[in-house]
Amino acid sequence: MNYLDLAIDLKLANFNLNLTVKLSLSGITAIYGHSGCGKTSLLRCIAGLEDKFNGHVQFNSKMWQVGKTKLATHKRNIGYVFQEPSLFPHLTVKQNLFYGLNRKQTVNVSELEVQSILSTFDIADLLASYPSQLSGGQAQRVAIVRALLTKPNILLMDEPLAALDKARKNEILPYLVKLKTETKIPILYVSHSLDEISQIADDILLIDKGKLVDYGQLECVLANAEHQAVFADEVGCILTSEIVGYDEEYQILETSIAQSDFKLWLSTGSNAKQKQEQIKVRVKAKDVSISLNQPSDTSILNVLPARIVQLERQLQQSNCLIKLEIAGQFLFAQLTLKSVERLELKPEMKVWAQIKSTAILI
Numbered sequence: 001m002n003y004l005d006l007a008i009d010l011k012l013a014n015f016n017l018n019l020t021v022k023l024s025l026s027g028i029t030a031i032y033g034h035s036g037c038g039k040t041s042l043l044r045c046i047a048g049l050e051d052k053f054n055g056h057v058q059f060n061s062k063m064w065q066v067g068k069t070k071l072a073t074h075k076r077n078i079g080y081v082f083q084e085p086s087l088f089p090h091l092t093v094k095q096n097l098f099y100g101l102n103r104k105q106t107v108n109v110s111e112l113e114v115q116s117i118l119s120t121f122d123i124a125d126l127l128a129s130y131p132s133q134l135s136g137g138q139a140q141r142v143a144i145v146r147a148l149l150t151k152p153n154i155l156l157m158d159e160p161l162a163a164l165d166k167a168r169k170n171e172i173l174p175y176l177v178k179l180k181t182e183t184k185i186p187i188l189y190v191s192h193s194l195d196e197i198s199q200i201a202d203d204i205l206l207i208d209k210g211k212l213v214d215y216g217q218l219e220c221v222l223a224n225a226e227h228q229a230v231f232a233d234e235v236g237c238i239l240t241s242e243i244v245g246y247d248e249e250y251q252i253l254e255t256s257i258a259q260s261d262f263k264l265w266l267s268t269g270s271n272a273k274q275k276q277e278q279i280k281v282r283v284k285a286k287d288v289s290i291s292l293n294q295p296s297d298t299s300i301l302n303v304l305p306a307r308i309v310q311l312e313r314q315l316q317q318s319n320c321l322i323k324l325e326i327a328g329q330f331l332f333a334q335l336t337l338k339s340v341e342r343l344e345l346k347p348e349m350k351v352w353a354q355i356k357s358t359a360i361l362i
């Protein structure tokens with residue numbers, strides 16, 4: 001198992017990034033926090049692009065940097081993908097892909113490996129095209145393949161989908177999932193979007209104002225009510241559910257919450273998923289309401305028996321965040337204090353959680 005041991009104290013003009021953490025790099029680790037919290041600065045420290053910090057960066061048993069003594073960036077064998085694909089406009093896709101590789105004599109990529117990466121990202125048919133002939137999504141896939149062909153120890157991705165529209169984002173996300181299952185290259189993925197992160201990440205590192213807030217498995221970190229200040233309007237949990245069927249007439253997916261018989265209906269508009277496939281769905285706290293009795297005359301399809309675990313008053317708001325447990329998984333509901341008092345909600349009470357199908361994000 002790869003790991004990255006970080007102890008970083010970076011002082012910039014008006015900003016201090018100060019964190020100590022050991023990342024066990026398996027799959028995709030998301031780096032999340034408000035704008036200006038230090039996500040890019042952290043990637044720069046890992047890549048060897050910052051000289052001025054105290055502390056160290058260690059990748060497995062290899063020390064990459066201790067204070068000002070550092071291993072040069074090109075010797076760390078890091079893949080870096082930015083918001084913009086930055087392809088050379090006068091070179092074809094094929095020339096762009098191999099430009100960096102030809103200069104890196106140490107990397108030995110077999111023809112089979114090249115074919116496999118090209119096919120994973122479906123770009124074999126684009127090799128003769130010029131960047132101006134590619135869509136934004138295709139260009140970013142080429143940029144990712146270019147980084148992968150160097151056989152990096154680790155892939156750093158800094159908001160790689162931020163410049164794309166929603167359709168192009170949704171087109172690329174499945175490639176990233178394929179990437180982690182097929183290549184095993186650890187990925188650090190900076191993003192502002194919990195929608196993106198929920199679909200691809202295994203772990204998450206939360207940063208606020210240059211400090212580490214939490215690091216751990218995605219579902220656990222999202223379900224921690226203490227992090228509501230960082231997640232703000234996006235606060236919510238991930239439920240794991242298994243696909244049972246698809247209702248063609250109403251275009252709605254029938255799923256069953258893991259380890260239970262409780263149904264979760266999802267309005268997806270397409271039947272792209274396989275039966276028995278496990279999916280993760282993100283449910284925002286503001287899309288969940290609570291009833292004391294099982295409602296029978298509601299439009300809401302998802303009505304689930306739940307236990308109240310915790311009630312947390314939301315800072316600077318007259319709202320309350322209620323943590324609920326459903327078959328061993330967690331869900332947040334955001335209610336007004338007025339509703340909480342009217343229903344006399346308390347920890348350990350048994351209630352019914354209602355989630356609108358149209359609000360669930362997959």
Ligand SMILES: Nc1ncnc2c1ncn2[C@@H]1O[C@H](COP(=O)(O)OP(=O)(O)OP(=O)(O)O)[C@@H](O)[C@H]1O
Nearest residue numbers: 012013014015033034035036037038039040041042
């Ligand atoms: N070279 C620099 N000199 C001085 N301050 C800098 C420098 N680079 C970044 N900063 C400051 O460091 C802070 C963190 O910036 P950074 O780009 O790491 O944040 P971020 O979390 O990636 O932000 P965003 O999500 O908006 O991209 C910001 O306040 C920024 O203004």
